[in-house]
Amino acid sequence: MNVLTRVSGLMTNAPFMLNVDCDMVVNNPKIVQHAMCILMDPKKGKEVAFVQCFQQFYDGIKDDPFGNQWVSAFEYIIRGMAGLQGPYYAGTNTFHRRNAIYGLHPDEMENERKGKISMQQFGSSKEFFKSATGALEGSAYSSKQISPSNFIEEAIQVADCAYENDTSWGKQLGWVYGSISEDVPSGLNMQRKGWRSEGCTPDPIPFTGCAPGSLIPTMIQQKRWTSGLTVVFFSKHSPVMCSLFGKVQFRSGLSYCWLTNWGLRSVFEVIYAVLPVYCIITNTNFLPKGLGLWIHVAVAVIYYIHTLIEYLAIGLSVQHWWNNQRMSIIRTGTASLIGFLSAMLKLSGISDTVFEITQKEQPTSSSNDEVDPGRFTFDKSPVFVVGTIILMLQLTALFINFMGLQPPPASGNSGNGSGLGELICSTYLVLCYWPFLKGLFATGKYGIPLSSIFMSAGTVFFFLVCVNL
Structure with a gap:
């Protein structure tokens, strides 16, 4: 430029x-x-x-x-x-x-x-x-x-x-x-x-x-944006520095903080994705039970109703709203996390980031391979490995809960074990990552590569071993 x-x-x-x-x-x-x-x-x-x-x-x-x-x-x-x-x-x-x-x-x-x-x-x-x-x-x-x-x-x-x-x-x-x-x-x-x-x-x-016409270039784009914005947030051009020592207004600085914090947000979202899994496997809880749980549920429901009304007000469909909610969870836990780690390597001087160009060619109507242009495609990128790990962790936790394989509560009081809140969190994540679940059983470009599945399964096994030590 x-x-x-x-x-x-x-x-x-x-x-x-x-x-x-x-x-x-x-x-x-x-x-x-x-x-x-x-x-x-x-x-x-x-x-x-x-x-x-x-x-x-x-x-x-x-x-x-x-x-x-x-x-x-x-x-x-x-x-x-x-x-x-x-x-x-x-x-x-x-x-x-x-x-x-x-x-x-x-x-x-x-x-x-x-x-x-x-x-x-x-x-x-x-x-x-x-x-x-x-x-x-x-x-x-x-x-x-x-x-x-x-x-x-x-x-x-x-x-x-x-x-x-x-x-x-x-x-x-x-x-x-x-x-x-x-x-x-x-x-x-x-x-x-x-x-x-x-x-x-x-x-x-x-x-x-x-x-971008498919999932792979979308993830490349999101990873690049997140990596670049994270570097901005921790640089001398960060909105915090520009507000404290420049003429960027306070509320404008806050909006820039939201924009440049995509990468940092991914760290906490991944922790929240793993936390209910850990609680279900160890039969502990991080969410309250009884009335306290329903207060959390009510807040979440109010948020989703509010965002749905926003989408409907500008003429978008309910399906459009759900796709954006789902992709927000997927992007943050996968592409944004990889982009954040890439930015940390750059800031620490270990390696530099590489500019990856987003391919935006669109599928042709004559192609028999593109019956559903909105279907997820996968490759061997670490982005999809992270997503598969998150999905497998949720499925493992739900299976352990369903089969009753949880240990007794540590205090001996069954009231201190995992509850409905943790199950709701894991179930919701499975719904968000449903296209990844379909990718586990699909073939070709619509299926998650076997190498990614094996790496994900190995990581999940290692997590289970660490939890049970």
Whole structure:
């Protein structure tokens, strides 16, 4: 992205930039006018660093079986952020103010910038430095070389990967480096300086794109996002640091914390997935019994009814709601956990993260192999090993309970043993991981590989041995 920013700044020096991923297309030809109305508003426009249009998809599978269309998230969470300091930068469908990309603060828009920047910051290209200086000072950039073809050599120079060595690119200028989810820290860094962002949701929708067409690319995407966002949370660009030492508002910082905490959340969810298994096998309990249990159940029911109403209110189906609830559990316990561990290895300096490209090709209608495009497919990824382990643990616990193989309560009082609460938790997880259960008995790409099943079974056996020691 920094390469494109430099080249476009050299060739055009336009005050605004449009960032669109290669898999997104313009759906509303008037979107430029809508965005310019926000960025050029005489009262508040100069405070806006970027205008974010939400991601929406033209080829989504009915009822979103893989939970990757994010309809509800954009409608409620991202639109809610727009009511604060503005939505986060989502990496695409975004109109940027070039001065904000070049590191300018909003209170410097009317101030003289001449003399405050150096050529070392922007690199060795004299023509690009003239262009950047003109953009920052609000003056027109002129050159004796009018034709864009005359700038080919300069463009080749600034597009070189080594061009930004010993410059401020990736630090104070352009997109922030250090995370494979570079969009979030880049937008957050702008808001830290006092900029706002704005959401733009005209009708018809401005941009549409394609979502991953199966489970495997969905998991790759989620793992990559989680790894990058976890690194952001523990970096100097974290929302906590930007709120304490920058101009990110408190509530906006909280919303960024929710966004960058996907990985950390996975650790606790996996612990909660294992906890009822441990309690059932050892005949102990972590949930109360009697009235205390039904208070917990009531809270959970209220939450699910509330989210269901949210989905129905925006025209989504009950099946769409359930698919998203199920995939939220699966993603968090599998892809997010692997992404979190990958981020911890990067932060500890043991290894670096690898950017995995999400394959988004869609199944063709002529393929006899794709009768059900929403059916889960599997491979040998560690993501599916973790999911299979979680499923096998629940099945083992339920089998032990059903067969009465639990030991007597440690205190000798049967009232202290595992109860209905632990059974509800394990049963619910089996329902969420039902596609994995079907994958245990399926063949081909719809079946979980035997190597993954054996590794999962071995892990479960090791867990049982440790529990009974």
